[in-house]
Amino acid sequence: MKTKLFIWSSTFSSFFSSRYRPFQSYLPAFLPNSNFTSTPSSSNMPHQLEEELFPSTPGKIKSDRRTFHRCVASTSTLFLWALFLIALTASYLSFIASSGSRYLHHTSHDWKKHVRSSAQIHRKNGFSVLVTGAAGFVGTHVSLALKKRGDGVVGIDNFNDYYDPSLKRSRRKMLQSKNIFIVEADINDRRILAKLFETVPFTHVMHLAAQAGVRYAMENPNSYVHSNIAGLVTLLEQCKEAKPQPSIVWASSSSVYGLNDKVPFSESDRTDQPASLYAATKKAGEEITHTYNHIYGLSITGLRFFTVYGPWGRPDMAYFSFTRNILQGRPITVFRGKDGVDLARDFTYIDDIVKGCVASLDTAGKSTGTGGKKKGPAPYRIYNLGNTSPVTVPALVGILEKNLKTKAKKNVVAMPGNGDVPFTHANISLARRDLGYNPTTDLPTGLRKFVKWYLSYYGYNDGKDKSVNS
Numbered sequence: 008m009k010t011k012l013f014i015w016s017s018t019f020s021s022f023f024s025s026r027y028r029p030f031q032s033y034l035p036a037f038l039p040n041s042n043f044t045s046t047p048s049s050s051n052m053p054h055q056l057e058e059e060l061f062p063s064t065p066g067k068i069k070s071d072r073r074t075f076h077r078c079v080a081s082t083s084t085l086f087l088w089a090l091f092l093i094a095l096t097a098s099y100l101s102f103i104a105s106s107g108s109r110y111l112h113h114t115s116h117d118w119k120k121h122v123r124s125s126a127q128i129h130r131k132n133g134f135s136v137l138v139t140g141a142a143g144f145v146g147t148h149v150s151l152a153l154k155k156r157g158d159g160v161v162g163i164d165n166f167n168d169y170y171d172p173s174l175k176r177s178r179r180k181m182l183q184s185k186n187i188f189i190v191e192a193d194i195n196d197r198r199i200l201a202k203l204f205e206t207v208p209f210t211h212v213m214h215l216a217a218q219a220g221v222r223y224a225m226e227n228p229n230s231y232v233h234s235n236i237a238g239l240v241t242l243l244e245q246c247k248e249a250k251p252q253p254s255i256v257w258a259s260s261s262s263v264y265g266l267n268d269k270v271p272f273s274e275s276d277r278t279d280q281p282a283s284l285y286a287a288t289k290k291a292g293e294e295i296t297h298t299y300n301h302i303y304g305l306s307i308t309g310l311r312f313f314t315v316y317g318p319w320g321r322p323d324m325a326y327f328s329f330t331r332n333i334l335q336g337r338p339i340t341v342f343r344g345k346d347g348v349d350l351a352r353d354f355t356y357i358d359d360i361v362k363g364c365v366a367s368l369d370t371a372g373k374s375t376g377t378g379g380k381k382k383g384p385a386p387y388r389i390y391n392l393g394n395t396s397p398v399t400v401p402a403l404v405g406i407l408e409k410n411l412k413t414k415a416k417k418n419v420v421a422m423p424g425n426g427d428v429p430f431t432h433a434n435i436s437l438a439r440r441d442l443g444y445n446p447t448t449d450l451p452t453g454l455r456k457f458v459k460w461y462l463s464y465y466g467y468n469d470g471k472d473k474s475v476n477s
């Protein structure tokens with residue numbers, strides 16, 4: 008629809024710019040005996056032409072045939088204008104109809120039935136959780152874990168094409184088989200959010216929808232603002248209004264440490280020197296959630312994830328794209344830091360992250376406000392969820408080569424200045440103390456599980472490679 012409107016508006020502007028001046032100019036010729044007195048700026052108009060179009064004496068028009076041609080031209084101009092207006096109106100009406108039908112679809116009786124059934128709680132004192140980004144990597148795993156223990160789970164995801172949406176649809180299929188319903192909508196859609204909260208009094212929101220990826224922010228900066236800032240605010244606005252207000256746990260990122268070089272990274276370290284727009288939007292999210300906690304009494308827990316990996320992971324991440332390229336015999340690019348130092352990451356396995364997320368929901372205090380009014384102070388917490396043992400990127404490649412029984416074709420290049428940081432390393436004492444968080448999967452174990460999943464998902468076990476578009 009946006010494309011349609013864009014095409015129409017560009018047609019309009021080029022049509023307008025090419026037609027407007029002559030259209031103005033025809034007016035006096037059209038009304039030879041009128042008292043039309045305004046004369047257009049003549050500075051750029053050849054004298055003869057000006058004389059013909061704007062004779063100093065009415066009636067001094069050189070030929071009737073010319074007048075006739077002008078009339079025909081202005082009639083066709085008017086006709087094109089009318090055509091344009093009709094098309095614009097038609098486009099607008101079809102836009103209203105389609106967005107309306109999307110909304111109606113989302114609020115139909117069947118839709119509510121699915122949402123309510125998915126939100127049903129099957130354990131004593133269980134939660135009903137709205138999981139944003141439920142078709143994403145972490146969202147899928149967290150939704151499954153919550154459902155498994157008897158919590159009600161409803162997902163929301165916009166299924167965008169930042170990476171292969173068919174992987175998201177496969178994840179959704181898996182969730183559907185466990186009776187987890189995902190609403191296909193953007194978190195910026197306030198009407199849908201309102202409908203969801205009207206349908207289910209969510210006790211918790213697990214907010215994982217985001218524009219991820221550090222380097223992609225150079226290509227598409229606005230998508231980060233759209234999801235990580237505007238989307239977050241829309242969601243918080245809804246949560247603050249809700250009766251009762253839910254407790255919110257959300258995904259921040261290790262990238263907020265930016266240029267901090269004090270290791271390991273502790274929650275009290277500097278986070279005011281982001282190295283990428285992605286990091287800046289996640290840091291902004293920490294400040295924005297603080298504001299909503301302060302003004303409206305929303306209970307907030309922000310989790311700084313450290314390079315999460317595992318089965319059903321994100322194809323844009325290094326471990327995933329390296330696996331694909333190695334299997335397809337294509338080269339991989341390995342970045343290296345200043346003075347030839349290897350880059351390192353505190354790679355954290357998905358199951359450990361899920362435990363951290365669930366523990367955060369379990370220990371989150373209640374929000375204190377209701378219907379937009381704060382009743383008292385509410386908890387505001389931030390935790391690192393890392394693995395505490397960084398591994399270099401070449402070592403990661405070595406583990407993959409072993410698991411895939413194939414040597415990688417490596418291009419080693421200097422780390423481009425596009426938002427990357429040389430290393431990450433989490434101090435997890437706070438999460439250990441408050442959440443009982445205790446990561447147990449090392450990189451070789453986690454990557455073994457990932458490769459097993461990858462080979463099966465992309466059909467390598469049946470001798471096929473379905474990963475070409477992943």
Ligand SMILES: O=C(O)[C@H]1O[C@H](OP(=O)(O)OP(=O)(O)OC[C@H]2O[C@@H](n3ccc(=O)[nH]c3=O)[C@H](O)[C@@H]2O)[C@H](O)[C@@H](O)[C@@H]1O
Pocket residue numbers: 219220221260261262263312313314315323324325326340341342343350351352400422427429
């Ligand atoms: O922990 C985080 O906060 C972030 O972790 C990852 O970001 P990143 O650590 O950069 O993960 P990858 O993109 O998988 O890169 C891992 C390492 O491989 C390197 N790399 C990446 C891509 C490549 O082609 N070559 C290469 O050497 C990177 O420089 C980096 O050192 C995620 O992509 C972010 O969404 C997340 O927020």
